[in-house]
Amino acid sequence: MLEPTVVNGQILLKVQSLTKDFPIGGNVLSRIAGHTRVMRAVNEVSFTINRGEVVGLVGESGCGKSTSALMLLRLLNATSGKIHYRGKEITELQGAELTSFRRQVQMVFQDSHSALNPRKVVRRTLHEALRARYGRTPDLEEKAIELLRTTGLGVEILGRYPHELSGGQRQRIGIARAMAMEPEFIVADEPVSSLDVSLQAQIINVFQSLREERGLTMMLISHDLALVNFLCNRVLVMYAGEVVESGISEQVMKHAAHPYTQALIGAVPRGLAGRGQRTQALAGTSETLGKGCSFAPRCPVATQYCQEVAPKNKAISEGHTAACHLL
Amino acid sequence: MTLRRDMGNKQLLLLHSIASSRTGFLGLCLVSAMALMAVFAPWIAPYDPTQIDMLNRLQPPSLSHWMGTDLTGRDVFSRLIWGARPSLQVGILAVLIGLPGGFAVGLLAGFYRGTILEAILMRIVEIIAAVPLLIVAIAVVGVLGVKPMPLGPFMITNEVKIIVVLGFLYIPGLARVVFAVAASEATSDYIRARRIQGVGDFTLMVSDILPNCLSVVIVWGTLLTAGGVLAEAGLSFVGLGVQPPDASWGVMLSDARKFIFSGEWWLLLFPGLAISLTVIGLNLLGDALRDILDPRQYTGPRLD
Amino acid sequence: MDNRLLEVSNLRVAFPVGNAMAEAVRGVSFGIDTGDAVGVLGESGSGKSVTALAILKLIPSTGRITEGSVRFAGRDLLSMSEANIRKLRGRDLSMVFQDPLTAFNPALRIGRQLLNVIRAHTSSSIQNARARALEVLDLVGLPDPARVMRAYPHELSGGMRQRALIGIALACNPKLLIADEPTTALDVTIQAQIVELFHKLRTELGLTLLYITHNLDLMAELCDRAIVMYAGNIVEEGSVTDLFQSPRHPYTRMLIDCVPRLEDARNRELTVIKGMPPPINATNRGCLFSPRCPSVIDRCRVDDPQEDFEGERRFACWNPRL
Numbered sequence: 007m008l009e010p011t012v013v014n015g016q017i018l019l020k021v022q023s024l025t026k027d028f029p030i031g032g033n034v035l036s037r038i039a040g041h042t043r044v045m046r047a048v049n050e051v052s053f054t055i056n057r058g059e060v061v062g063l064v065g066e067s068g069c070g071k072s073t074s075a076l077m078l079l080r081l082l083n084a085t086s087g088k089i090h091y092r093g094k095e096i097t098e099l100q101g102a103e104l105t106s107f108r109r110q111v112q113m114v115f116q117d118s119h120s121a122l123n124p125r126k127v128v129r130r131t132l133h134e135a136l137r138a139r140y141g142r143t144p145d146l147e148e149k150a151i152e153l154l155r156t157t158g159l160g161v162e163i164l165g166r167y168p169h170e171l172s173g174g175q176r177q178r179i180g181i182a183r184a185m186a187m188e189p190e191f192i193v194a195d196e197p198v199s200s201l202d203v204s205l206q207a208q209i210i211n212v213f214q215s216l217r218e219e220r221g222l223t224m225m226l227i228s229h230d231l232a233l234v235n236f237l238c239n240r241v242l243v244m245y246a247g248e249v250v251e252s253g254i255s256e257q258v259m260k261h262a263a264h265p266y267t268q269a270l271i272g273a274v275p276r277g278l279a280g281r282g283q284r285t286q287a288l289a290g291t292s293e294t295l296g297k298g299c300s301f302a303p304r305c306p307v308a309t310q311y312c313q314e315v316a317p318k319n320k321a322i323s324e325g326h327t328a329a330c331h332l333l
Numbered sequence: 334m335t336l337r338r339d340m341g342n343k344q345l346l347l348l349h350s351i352a353s354s355r356t357g358f359l360g361l362c363l364v365s366a367m368a369l370m371a372v373f374a375p376w377i378a379p380y381d382p383t384q385i386d387m388l389n390r391l392q393p394p395s396l397s398h399w400m401g402t403d404l405t406g407r408d409v410f411s412r413l414i415w416g417a418r419p420s421l422q423v424g425i426l427a428v429l430i431g432l433p434g435g436f437a438v439g440l441l442a443g444f445y446r447g448t449i450l451e452a453i454l455m456r457i458v459e460i461i462a463a464v465p466l467l468i469v470a471i472a473v474v475g476v477l478g479v480k481p482m483p484l485g486p487f488m489i490t491n492e493v494k495i496i497v498v499l500g501f502l503y504i505p506g507l508a509r510v511v512f513a514v515a516a517s518e519a520t521s522d523y524i525r526a527r528r529i530q531g532v533g534d535f536t537l538m539v540s541d542i543l544p545n546c547l548s549v550v551i552v553w554g555t556l557l558t559a560g561g562v563l564a565e566a567g568l569s570f571v572g573l574g575v576q577p578p579d580a581s582w583g584v585m586l587s588d589a590r591k592f593i594f595s596g597e598w599w600l601l602l603f604p605g606l607a608i609s610l611t612v613i614g615l616n617l618l619g620d621a622l623r624d625i626l627d628p629r630q631y632t633g634p635r636l637d
Numbered sequence: 638m639d640n641r642l643l644e645v646s647n648l649r650v651a652f653p654v655g656n657a658m659a660e661a662v663r664g665v666s667f668g669i670d671t672g673d674a675v676g677v678l679g680e681s682g683s684g685k686s687v688t689a690l691a692i693l694k695l696i697p698s699t700g701r702i703t704e705g706s707v708r709f710a711g712r713d714l715l716s717m718s719e720a721n722i723r724k725l726r727g728r729d730l731s732m733v734f735q736d737p738l739t740a741f742n743p744a745l746r747i748g749r750q751l752l753n754v755i756r757a758h759t760s761s762s763i764q765n766a767r768a769r770a771l772e773v774l775d776l777v778g779l780p781d782p783a784r785v786m787r788a789y790p791h792e793l794s795g796g797m798r799q800r801a802l803i804g805i806a807l808a809c810n811p812k813l814l815i816a817d818e819p820t821t822a823l824d825v826t827i828q829a830q831i832v833e834l835f836h837k838l839r840t841e842l843g844l845t846l847l848y849i850t851h852n853l854d855l856m857a858e859l860c861d862r863a864i865v866m867y868a869g870n871i872v873e874e875g876s877v878t879d880l881f882q883s884p885r886h887p888y889t890r891m892l893i894d895c896v897p898r899l900e901d902a903r904n905r906e907l908t909v910i911k912g913m914p915p916p917i918n919a920t921n922r923g924c925l926f927s928p929r930c931p932s933v934i935d936r937c938r939v940d941d942p943q944e945d946f947e948g949e950r951r952f953a954c955w956n957p958r959l
Contacts, residue, residue, distance in 0.1 A: 033452075034447065034448065034449060034451070034452040035449070035452070037447070038448075038449060066824035066825065066826060066827075067824055076525075079529055080529075081525050081528060081529065104531075105531040108529050108530065108531045109531075111529075112529060113525070113526070113529055115522040115525070115526065116522070118522060120518075120521035120522050120523055121521075121522045121523060121526075122523050123521075123523045123541055123544075123545070124545070125544040125545055126544075131523075134527070134530070134532075135526075135530055138530035138531055138532060139530070172913055174913065180526075183526060184526070187529075187530060202680040202681050202851065202914075203680060203851055203852075203853075203892060203895065203896055204680060204891070204892065204895055204910040204914075205913070206895070206896075207895035207896075207907050207908065207909045207910065208909055208910075208911070210897075210907060211907070211909050229824065229825060230825075231825070231899060232896070232897045232898050232899045232901075233897050235897065235899055235903065236897035236901070236903060236905075236907070237897075255903065256903060259899055269826060270825065270826065271899065272829070273825045273826045273828065273829035274825060274854075274899055275828075275829075275832070275852065275854035275855040275857070275858050276854060276858065276899075276900075277853065277854035277857040277858065277881060277898075278857050278877065278878060278881050278882075279900070280854070280857070280858040281857065281858055281877075287826065287829035287830045287832075287833045288826045288829070288830070289830065291794045291796065291797075291827075
């Protein structure tokens with residue numbers, strides 16, 4: 007597996023203090039007026055992604071990783087914060103500029119029953135994507151066949167409906183659809199979690215070869231630490247809407263600084279090596295106190311101070327940061 | 334019951350599936366029979382349905398009049414055949430008129446779920462849904478009268494007025510059904526994928542979500558058609574629908590009112606049977622369609 | 638042999654596909670002794686869940702057990718009447734399913750559902766049943782069991798629901814607990830909690846466990862022995878150590894190698910099993926894995942592989958790795 011080549015540390019994506027609040031309760035009117043309680047799904051998240059990198063966003067359900075991804079793609083509007091893509095602020099883009107941004111950043115979704123329109127055959131889905139990119143060109147069919155080929159599928163797939171395909175095939179179509187736009191940056195949100203283990207490896211391979219052939223920059227969102235460690239050269243760990251640790255994958259996995267990262271790594275089944283060694287599993291669920299460190303309620307080493315004051319990200323070593331008072 | 338793709342044409346597939354289920358087959362037969370009756374009325378009906386023959390009034394079924402004659406000597410059988418027209422016309426056309434409104438409201442409200450637009454649209458739908466058909470029908474007829482009225486180059490018969498009123502009142506039912514599908518599809522990943530291709534809202538609604546609403550609309554539409562047949566019968570029964578001397582099943586029942594207890598059973602039985610069979614047929618068809626078009630068939634057997 | 642709790646012999650289960658019957662389970666035989674923890678490893682289409690359901694005679698009514706026998710504590714389950722087997726289910730033989738949300742009745746409180754099970758199988762009084770219920774909820778590590786009893790399923794988190802489900806399965810002290818992917822729908826930290834719970838139940842209660850999963854590493858931590866299933870057949874069986882260190886069947890080997898692991902070097906080559914599992918109604922001759930197998934030889938495509946035995950291990954392959 008080739009190490010991704012980072013192009014001169016050139017920053018492709020820069021996210022600053024990204025925040026997203028969702029109104030809860032109330033009715034339509036009170037929500038629009040802003041008179042309801044809010045749930046903060048993403049809290050002041052900041053990170054950068056360099057050209058050519060593969061960055062992993064890791065965390066459990068409800069940590070805000072998918073919400074963050076949706077904001078990156080302007081599928082959700084941020085409550086506050088800035089997102090710079092190639093130096094340009096994209097949070098307020100409209101019209102033609104937004105369309106041009108769309109061509110550069112694409113997303114591959116989890117294989118759910120709603121990842122592909124159940125009423126459209128594969129040909130139609132791919133043609134639509136190609137038309138969005140190229141307009142009405144006469145060679146849509148050739149381009150579609152080529153797209154299928156790059157994801158390892160044959161021509162016969164074109165006439166099928168999604169429900170006639172296997173999970174692995176559907177996921178390849180999802181990748182082909184995203185690649186039709188010829189993006190330079192792809193966000194993959196749990197692209198293999200619903201697939202069989204043997205198929206996961208196939209899809210991982212497709213991503214690898216696409217990256218190598220086209221120098222794609224990628225962001226992989228997953229709850230699977232081992233997968234993220236394998237594919238990504240840098241990783242961001244999220245908990246309750248915040249980035250609690252970030253750094254080079256090897257560094258973070260082997261020398262995790264934040265207690266949550268340590269617990270996450272400890273929770274991964276180890277196979278034979280895990281027999282007889284019962285690590286104390288992390289208790290509780292991710293409900294937060296509202297002030298102080300959001301991990302404090304579950305943290306095995308939390309202090310009183312931790313429950314009062316929220317920690318900020320501090321550097322532990324070159325490129326490695328974590329948000330914990332005890333470092 | 335899965336649709337097999339080797340059969341090519343989608344409509345043919347659908348027909349085959351319907352015919353394969355017992356309820357569907359029966360429904361299809363009943364509805365087709367009524368439809369054919371309506372279409373070929375001029376050729377099938379042995380007599381002119383408005384032809385009065387006072388000498389032969391109130392005759393029981395016989396060889397010359399298979400279903401007997403009514404109070405003015407008109408052939409019941411011919412009136413029955415011709416009466417299929419208004420019933421089916423009202424049923425089908427009312428649905429067709431309600432469709433654009435139902436789709437528009439349902440798609441917009443579902444797509445923009447959680448916004449003021451949805452709130453407004455659904456409140457309007459609730460208001461319309463609360464309106465009772467009979468009251469409105471009486472009001473419309475009270476204002477416009479039951480006679481045909483000229484509108485530009487067209488003559489608006491009473492039947493048309495009924496169709497328009499009914500179609501309008503059908504909007505809430507259709508809108509709700511479309512809303513349910515649209516609201517759930519609008520949050521799908523494939524819609525997100527289309528958005529990040531740069532596709533606009535209107536295209537998303539029409540090209541991506543609308544097709545997913547078709548199956549529920551088809552099912553609901555068949556049931557509303559049955560409702561329309563009943564509505565026409567009811568309105569004609571009270572004199573607000575089809576006007577004499579034209580025949581409709583409701584009018585036939587209305588004419589037969591005086592004879593409920595006096596032994597002229599053929600005047601009530603045949604139109605009543607016609608209405609019932611049509612409604613049953615449409616309901617069976619709707620049931621069969623619902624089973625066939627159920628999205629559950631999209632996930633194959635998952636056996637681990 | 639008197640230790641043998643469950644004995645499955647040549648089990649075949651078929652389902653209608655189109656106009657014919659297709660076999661989801663194609664002649665599966667294995668045994669579980671009291672106190673064992675046996676894992677069933679397989680992907681979709683392997684037949685692992687259908688096997689478990691067949692043991693409890695809970696396969697959907699369209700399916701049919703066409704052949705084989707299932708003996709539990711010496712009794713033949715397949716020939717038992719529905720009334721008799723219902724007495725066993727929930728009491729001696731219990732099952733935990735994958736999705737804790739749909740396994741509960743959303744309209745009833747947890748306590749009510751728990752009490753229903755206890756009172757269906759034992760002749761306890763309400764007080765005793767209630768005491769037992771609280772005991773069981775505590776056993777599965779739920780804080781504040783009284784509050785859980787009063788709660789509705791949707792009021793609990795996924796992890797707590799799964800614990801409650803395990804509690805219901807354990808309420809009547811089953812001899813054998815079958816768990817079908819109980820942690821797949823849960824976060825990894827919650828998964829670790831549940832695995833720890835299972836481990837505790839094994840050590841403290843001596844619970845016999847049949848654990849179905851597609852996660853090899855999870856199974857290796859929890860189970861002593863494992864059965865690997867592919868396309869309705871058992872392709873390999875052995876101790877977990879043997880399977881991981883020296884797998885005989887190419888599928889087992891590739892399954893182990895195609896999963897990335899934290900301990901691995903980052904640039905390890907990920908083995909890819911090309912192709913897809915066969916559809917349920919596949920009827921090709923020979924080994925069903927042959928189209929995807931890197932060690933395939935001519936014989937594989939012609940003859941059904943025979944089982945080879947090696948001490949406690951067995952595997953079905955014409956060209957095994959040795």
